[in-house]
Amino acid sequence: MTEPVPFVSGVAAPLIRPNIDTDQIIPSREMKSVGKTGLADGLFAGWRYTAPGSREPNPDFVLNQPGFAHATILLGGPNFGCGSSREHAVWALHEYGIRAVIAPGFAPIFRGNCVRNGIIPVVLPEEAVEAIAVEGAKVAIDLLAQTVACGPLSCSFEIDPSAKAMLAEGLDAIDLTLKHCGEIGSFQTRDRAARPWVYLEDS
Amino acid sequence: MTGVQWTAKWRPPLPEPAPRTLFEKLWDSHCVARLDDGAELIAIDRIFLHERTGSVALKALAEAGRTVAEPARVFCTMDHIVDTRPGRTGTLVKGGAVFLTETRAAAQAAGIRLFDIDDPDQGIVHVISPELAIVLPGLTLVCPDSHTCSQGALGALAWGIGSSEAEHAMATGTLRMSRPKTMRVTFSGRLQPGVTPKDMALALIAADGAAGGGGYAIEFAGEAVEALDVEGRLTLCNMATEFAAVTGFIAPDEVTFDYLKGRRYAPKGELWERAVAAWRLLATDPGAHFDREIVIDAAEIEPMVSWGTSPQSSVGIGGAVPDADARELGYIGLEAGTRLAGVPIDAAFIGSCTNSRLSDLRRAAAIVKGRHVAPGVRALVVPGSMNVRRAAEAEGLDRIFAEAGFEWRLSGCSMCFYAGGEGFAPGTRVISSTNRNFEGRQGPGVRTHLASPETVAASAIRGAIADPRELAQ
Ligand code: SF4
Numbered sequence A: 001m002t003e004p005v006p007f008v009s010g011v012a013a014p015l016i017r018p019n020i021d022t023d024q025i026i027p028s029r030e031m032k033s034v035g036k037t038g039l040a041d042g043l044f045a046g047w048r049y050t051a052p053g054s055r056e057p058n059p060d061f062v063l064n065q066p067g068f069a070h071a072t073i074l075l076g077g078p079n080f081g082c083g084s085s086r087e088h089a090v091w092a093l094h095e096y097g098i099r100a101v102i103a104p105g106f107a108p109i110f111r112g113n114c115v116r117n118g119i120i121p122v123v124l125p126e127e128a129v130e131a132i133a134v135e136g137a138k139v140a141i142d143l144l145a146q147t148v149a150c151g152p153l154s155c156s157f158e159i160d161p162s163a164k165a166m167l168a169e170g171l172d173a174i175d176l177t178l179k180h181c182g183e184i185g186s187f188q189t190r191d192r193a194a195r196p197w198v199y200l201e202d203s
Numbered sequence B: 001m002t003g004v005q006w007t008a009k010w011r012p013p014l015p016e017p018a019p020r021t022l023f024e025k026l027w028d029s030h031c032v033a034r035l036d037d038g039a040e041l042i043a044i045d046r047i048f049l050h051e052r053t054g055s056v057a058l059k060a061l062a063e064a065g066r067t068v069a070e071p072a073r074v075f076c077t078m079d080h081i082v083d084t085r086p087g088r089t090g091t092l093v094k095g096g097a098v099f100l101t102e103t104r105a106a107a108q109a110a111g112i113r114l115f116d117i118d119d120p121d122q123g124i125v126h127v128i129s130p131e132l133a134i135v136l137p138g139l140t141l142v143c144p145d146s147h148t149c150s151q152g153a154l155g156a157l158a159w160g161i162g163s164s165e166a167e168h169a170m171a172t173g174t175l176r177m178s179r180p181k182t183m184r185v186t187f188s189g190r191l192q193p194g195v196t197p198k199d200m201a202l203a204l205i206a207a208d209g210a211a212g213g214g215g216y217a218i219e220f221a222g223e224a225v226e227a228l229d230v231e232g233r234l235t236l237c238n239m240a241t242e243f244a245a246v247t248g249f250i251a252p253d254e255v256t257f258d259y260l261k262g263r264r265y266a267p268k269g270e271l272w273e274r275a276v277a278a279w280r281l282l283a284t285d286p287g288a289h290f291d292r293e294i295v296i297d298a299a300e301i302e303p304m305v306s307w308g309t310s311p312q313s314s315v316g317i318g319g320a321v322p323d324a325d326a327r328e329l330g331y332i333g334l335e336a337g338t339r340l341a342g343v344p345i346d347a348a349f350i351g352s353c354t355n356s357r358l359s360d361l362r363r364a365a366a367i368v369k370g371r372h373v374a375p376g377v378r379a380l381v382v383p384g385s386m387n388v389r390r391a392a393e394a395e396g397l398d399r400i401f402a403e404a405g406f407e408w409r410l411s412g413c414s415m416c417f418y419a420g421g422e423g424f425a426p427g428t429r430v431i432s433s434t435n436r437n438f439e440g441r442q443g444p445g446v447r448t449h450l451a452s453p454e455t456v457a458a459s460a461i462r463g464a465i466a467d468p469r470e471l472a473q
Helices: A088-096 A108-116 A126-135 A161-169 A173-178 A181-194 B022-028 B054-063 B097-110 B125-131 B146-154 B163-172 B197-208 B230-243 B254-260 B269-279 B326-332 B358-368 B386-394 B397-404 B453-462
Strands: A007-015 A073-076 A100-103 A120-123 A138-142 A147-150 A153-156 B031-034 B040-043 B046-050 B074-077 B113-115 B140-143 B157-160 B174-177 B181-188 B216-221 B247-249 B292-297 B304-306 B314-316 B347-350 B378-381 B406-408 B429-432 B447-450
Touching: A007 A126, A073 A126, A088 A108, A100 A126, A100 A138, A108 A120, A108 A161, A108 B163, A126 A147, A126 A153, A173 B163, A173 B174, A181 B031, A181 B040, B022 B157, B022 B216, B022 B247, B046 B054, B046 B125, B046 B163, B054 B097, B054 B163, B074 B097, B074 B125, B097 B113, B125 B146, B125 B230, B125 B386, B140 B146, B140 B163, B146 B157, B146 B230, B146 B247, B146 B254, B157 B247, B163 B174, B197 B230, B197 B292, B197 B304, B197 B314, B216 B230, B230 B247, B230 B254, B230 B358, B254 B269, B347 B358, B347 B453, B358 B386, B358 B397, B358 B453, B386 B397, B397 B406, B429 B453
Parallel strands: A007 A073, A073 A100, A100 A120, B046 B074, B046 B140, B074 B113, B140 B157, B181 B216, B181 B292, B216 B247, B347 B378, B347 B429, B378 B406, B429 B447
Antiparallel strands: A007 A138, A138 A147, A147 A153, B031 B040, B040 B174, B304 B314, B304 B447
16 A cells, blocks of 8 residues: 555656666665665765765755755656666655656656555657656646646656556556456456366375 | 258358457466456466565465465476576575575475475476476466466466465466456467577567567467477567567467476376367467457578577677667667677577577587686586476486586576676676566676577577577588
8 A cells, every 4th residue: 555646746856867777776786675765875876975885875866966966857768767666666765755757758667666655657759758857846747637837847657547547546467457356367267268278286 | 932841950060159269268277257347267277486476475465364266276386586506505695595585484384286396306397397298288378487478388378477466376276367468479480490489579679679578468379489499489479578478379289298297297198188179279270369469470580699688689690789768778888880790799598498408408518518618718608497408318418518617506586686696796697598688687887688499509609699500510
């Protein structure tokens, strides 16, 4: 169960580079426990700190700059979140306080992970993302209306209805699906007859 | 008006069923329900976990008081952070032991089959799953690992998910999915000698960009794909995720069936015959529609090598570093205009779920045989599974590598990625048969050049990036 995010507003930190991968968002060496928490410190560790393993802030990195440290929105480049499937990338962003990422495109697994963890993946054209970065002011994302507003700028975005519903209501996907247990059961009965080799027995 | 004469025996022909793609057949046969929000509930036939991301899914599931619906269809391996040095007992990653112990405990509690560190079948998930026929044509298989798309090579719908989705799949036997768009990538013609499936994948991504396959389920087809053995097909499909695709797959054919027959979890006897009959119907029907098509002339592909920090930053081995983003060139430490062939390397790595199977090791060994790694170059071979390792040893490949100065390791992901354990020193230039050359992927500051196993082998011998065709023997 995640908190619903029908609306997000706040400072948007620009990190507009293509192909920002999940190894950058949270390096594997920062995944220290079998859990979903304690990850914010390792967020963007390779860029955020002066040396691997160090915690000395690199002043050049956007989240270390005054004004962006409390960003709730990240502006990214094309193919954001590519690479490893590690959901830790999204857990780290969420724990840091990020509630939405605006980018021209997302890698599919990362996008799915966002939806399940209360981060809105907003797809806008590259020019719009850059215009928001230039404007630099506060950004407001209305998920229900599917709009992004920033100073004089305003644009609408597409999001698939199932992702929208999950985010806006903070739904638990497993609970939702278990309501279909009747259909799952009858599918399996039919399927077991048609493709018995799929069903392995306990060894 | 001349009417048709209807007789008792003659009936108008039934309308032809619309031609369908392999993807549509796989998807439709797994659709359990259409959901109100436009997504579909897709039945999941196999779930594979590994200790790095699967452990958290198993643990979270248990903590939520939920159970694994069908443990017999869930498998788990220890591959990502296990030590690969002979005599291993655990992991070299600081604080990593907890991932092994918690995975072990959670797998046991859930009643799922674990290929533990000392199991004779242990290995990298995408290597052992086909090896043991856990993945089969026509199945859906998911794993919290982005390279799960590799397994589409067998004609399955196999894709990487997050840990929360793994929990969902284990608890419900399904996933909620929006239907992806479809793409066909056709490799027409034949590959030149010395050119491999790895080069096909890099050529595609270099041509169309790392985001080029964004959101698509991709069928690889064409003469050059049909000519590949299953191991080569696994390499090609492995890189679909580097192309931002949801997954990649190849229609199952006689090559696939011959490969699977008799393997551990493959159906046997009469069930095998029935399964193969069903699998023969999976191939895309003539005239079926794809949302996008790409055609590449396989004969034009050269051995490829990457020069930057994305797989799209790759060129033919005869090429030069282009005039690119200063940040990317700065990280990789090369200037625009530098010819790739001849760039000195510090290390050579043969391994990973992309290129660590027996055929990969054979082709690399054929180049290395009777030669020696260049002075100052560290070279390693890490077989993808313990089965691959034993098979290679039975052919004497281990001795060829060892005599040439390569380390011969136990199986695992090893230095494909850096998790805080073993790694290369900052600044090291590595030629690597892996799939990702991201900043820091093989260690902070490490410079990765992606290439085929034979290109890695040739470069290790020369001490510089080298065209494997020049060292063919
Ligand atoms: S070998 Fe590398 S890419 Fe493959 S599963 Fe392991 S870490 Fe991931």
